Amino acid sequence: MISWNNNALRDVLKEVDYAEEIYKCIQCGMCAGSCPLRHHMDYPPRKIFALLRTGNIDLVLNSKSIFLCTSCYSCIVRCPRGIHVMDIMHGLAHYAIKMGKISRKNTATFGQEFWKQIYKRGRVDEKDLSRRYFFSDGIVQGIKNALSMADMGIIMLLHGRMKLLPEKPIKGIKQLRIMLDKAEQESRR
Amino acid sequence: MEATNQNILVVGGGMSGVTAALEAAEAGYNVILVEKRPYLGGKVTQFYHYFPKLCPPNCGLEINFKRMKQNPRIRFFTMAEPVKISGKEGDYDVTIKISPRYVTEKCTCCGKCEEVCETEIDNPFDFGLSKIKAIYLPHEFAFPMRYVMDPSIVGTEEAKKCQQACPYGAIDLDMKEQVFDIKAGAIIWAAGWEPYEANKIEYYGFGEYKNLITNVMMERLAAPNGPTDGKILRPSDNKEVKKIAFVQCAGSRDENHLPYCSGVCCLASLKQALYVREKNPESEVTIFYIDIRALDRYEDFFTKVKQDEKINFIRSKIATITEEENTGDLIVEGEDTHKGEQIRMKFDMVVLATGLVPNTINIEAPDVPKDKFGFILRDDVVKGIYGAGCVRRPTDVATSVQDATAAAIKAIQSISRR
The missing domain is CATH 3.50.50.60 (FAD/NAD(P)-binding domain)
Structure with a gap:
């Protein structure tokens, strides 16, 4: 549904870094044209910007596109107006989660589990992360997910990219947590 | 009252430069025109048709060249470029460098030298889409109508072969780069653009x-x-x-x-x-x-x-x-x-x-206001050096011609007001 909500736009501009740059967009289509995930997007970035500009915040926050970004930087490098497309997409994803709108649950789950691992150990335990990610949709789906990725798991084991024993926390994990806490405080200001 | 030099120097012999030179000369002023390429006419010589009328550029160029031949007030140098400008409005000293052409005025364009020459170079006139002999006529309508030798073969047997083939003795392999100073009261910078x-x-x-x-x-x-x-x-x-x-x-x-x-x-x-x-x-x-x-x-x-x-x-x-x-x-x-x-x-x-990228003033010269992309601004505070055509803004041929005419009047005002 198309709706105009000016206050909501004001909040987006306040909460999302670089969001004011949406007004520079000339709707050329370079962002999506350069994006490796363009065929999976419901709205290309330029449309996200146009929707924001016209106050259709709900459509944007419910869009899958904002959760798809893999941070490859192609759009930022090529945008003829120098818009921080990638940062805005990430910012919108964070804002959507904050507003309780999670259009791609698995992306959010993966991101949150990844972050928890980093906070806990200072490194990622591949098998712990994938277990939590795979089973986030229940046991049956979890087994299916795990089996579909079994080949890659074996290769990772053989190359020492994944270990059978649990990963140990890094040295100085407490200092790292102090830094992460501080960073989070700063980002909220 | 200071003496004002009554010469106008035009840098660039493309559509803008030729127009500015002609307009000033036909108003009775002495003009010196320098062009980097071996022929006049600039980029439009390479174009097939003009928009929107879809007519070829040759006829307009021919008319201008005829006006030029008839006007003794214009002196022009090809393969020439300014290397340094000093002085102020009314009294500029300009150092001009002329690259050797190795072919003199005696050339009749008979093409005998081209026949014996074997070395080929990328044809600059076709942006490298074709090859051309190392001694060549830049194009069919070249003005001045005279061959050029590429410096890459100078000093080789090939060059001597070309020299011997010339029935008119028009090839001078000892030609050297010339550098000389000229005086000018005002300068029109019409150096055009590059893609x-x-x-x-x-x-x-x-x-x-x-x-x-x-x-x-x-x-x-x-x-x-x-x-x-x-x-x-x-x-x-x-x-x-x-x-x-x-x-x-x-x-x-x-x-x-x-x-x-x-x-x-x-x-x-x-x-x-x-x-x-x-x-x-x-x-x-x-x-x-x-x-x-x-x-x-x-x-x-x-x-x-x-x-x-x-x-x-x-x-x-x-x-x-x-x-x-x-x-x-x-x-x-x-x-x-x-x-x-x-x-x-x-x-x-x-x-x-x-x-279009402007060929802006990139030599030692008095400060001329430019925008951040190098386009020359027409600013009434700084007088004496005026941009014309695509060095002022990216534009079409018709507008360049108008702009060059405007630059000519600016230059004339500059040298006649004192």
């Missing part, structure tokens, strides 16, 4: 793919005196081009390249689309654009081109161009922003509509 270097747009792959050319190269493909005798054949296999794409704003309106709009590339592509359609009625043209900027009276031209059903307009800034391995065809990808769809289309040849 933006398309290989800087790395996601298009210009230079890598043979069938990816620029708009200036397209002019040569269409011109009857060009590398393909006016047939639009693609460079990889000389196949007649049936499906062709024009990619607008290739590097223009882009903060990573040229942030400004060059204003003429849209019209040039519309014109070139007509070249293709006229030469091959079965051809199909697709123009990818952000906005078609055909302003003012040029909108009629856009309307005319739009009526051709075989010319499609798709609103998209093309994101990637790749080459199909066996065929040499090019695959163009981007987003159709009207339909909101991702597109992937195949073409025989793709033309990049690159923008």
